Amino acid sequence: MSDRRPRAAWRRHTEPSSEPESTPGPTDRPSVVQASLYREGRRVSSPATLADTFRQLREHPDGMAWIGLQRPTEEELHSLAAEFDLHELAVEDALEAHQRPKLERYGDTLFVVLRAARYLDAQEEVEFGELHIFVGPDFLITVRHGAAPDLSTVRRRMEENPDLLALGPEAVLYAILDAVVDGYAPVVAGVQNDIDEIETEVFGGDPAVSRRIYELSREMVEFQRATRPLVGMLHGLMAGFTKYGTDEELQRYLRDVADHVTHTSERVDVFRQALTDILTVNATLVTQQQNAEMRALAEAGFEQNEEIKKISSWAAILFAPTLVGTIYGMNFDTMPELHWAGGYPFAVVLMAVVCTSLYVVFKKKDWL
Numbered sequence: 001m002s003d004r005r006p007r008a009a010w011r012r013h014t015e016p017s018s019e020p021e022s023t024p025g026p027t028d029r030p031s032v033v034q035a036s037l038y039r040e041g042r043r044v045s046s047p048a049t050l051a052d053t054f055r056q057l058r059e060h061p062d063g064m065a066w067i068g069l070q071r072p073t074e075e076e077l078h079s080l081a082a083e084f085d086l087h088e089l090a091v092e093d094a095l096e097a098h099q100r101p102k103l104e105r106y107g108d109t110l111f112v113v114l115r116a117a118r119y120l121d122a123q124e125e126v127e128f129g130e131l132h133i134f135v136g137p138d139f140l141i142t143v144r145h146g147a148a149p150d151l152s153t154v155r156r157r158m159e160e161n162p163d164l165l166a167l168g169p170e171a172v173l174y175a176i177l178d179a180v181v182d183g184y185a186p187v188v189a190g191v192q193n194d195i196d197e198i199e200t201e202v203f204g205g206d207p208a209v210s211r212r213i214y215e216l217s218r219e220m221v222e223f224q225r226a227t228r229p230l231v232g233m234l235h236g237l238m239a240g241f242t243k244y245g246t247d248e249e250l251q252r253y254l255r256d257v258a259d260h261v262t263h264t265s266e267r268v269d270v271f272r273q274a275l276t277d278i279l280t281v282n283a284t285l286v287t288q289q290q291n292a293e294m295r296a297l298a299e300a301g302f303e304q305n306e307e308i309k310k311i312s313s314w315a316a317i318l319f320a321p322t323l324v325g326t327i328y329g330m331n332f333d334t335m336p337e338l339h340w341a342g343g344y345p346f347a348v349v350l351m352a353v354v355c356t357s358l359y360v361v362f363k364k365k366d367w368l
Helices: 050-059 074-084 088-095 151-159 169-204 209-243 248-328 343-364
Strands: 032-039 042-045 064-070 102-106 109-120 125-136 139-145
Touching: 032 050, 032 151, 050 064, 050 074, 064 074, 064 151, 064 169, 074 088, 074 125, 074 139, 088 102, 088 109, 088 125, 102 209, 109 169, 109 209, 125 169, 125 209, 139 169, 151 169, 169 209, 169 248, 209 248, 248 343
Parallel strands: 064 139
Antiparallel strands: 032 042, 032 064, 102 109, 109 125, 125 139
């Protein structure tokens, strides 16, 4: 891709548009974050519209256009596709977010999809963004879906290093890849801290930890989808850089990025496995806690039953003399025992015998 051919040799549309350049249209919409024209690594202009960018690039075929868009409309992307001969399949992908990271070549144009990430410390969450990049012989177009990554710092860094920027769109692609991969480092650090906190919460018995484990595990699945394909992509890109004779220093830079993303991908795999293990441990601890609670409830129920048996036993014992006393307390003259001299001792002995018998029976049954 380092072979910087004149635009007329590869671009499908080289003739100026028949429409007036000042005619407002979809290219004048505010989704154009920034468009700049560079020559020999230095910015020569910052066109206000895409139409001006197209015109100035035609006037300077040795220049390079760097166009940044955020959530562009279909009309804007189609105007770029017509000007730079972008493949319709790549344009369709760029219109839609939620694409997997990938690297595809369409003629002289590379189409790259990246998933950026940033850690929101206040919410303790990982936010993902999506970036689509078109790289041609003399242009680079970025299409962002989401807040991340912040490409203004990439542009500023590249403009401070004109020698690197003079290497062309491939150098800008490297800088964007480097920024995206460097952006993973704070995410890794934040997730590591979250996992440490979760481990403490798990063994501290925090009931809300299960939800936090689930949410972080889901974020790690997304993070894994962002980093794992990037490893193969960078190796494919390095092979292409070698094949097309890209600057050797730039190839070394790209290898360094590949090393970083490989390390990050391995860390993400470790995080996901650690969260799986923590979730298993948490489930075990929750089960043990539930079993302990059930055992405590069972013991409490058993003790309650014992108390009920004692109360019932004493109630039965006390019921016997109450029954005898109630019977002989009735006011009937015809009751034979009322006028018997031994009636009172007989009633007392009867109550004592019944109570003693009940006490002995309940005691043998271990109710008392």
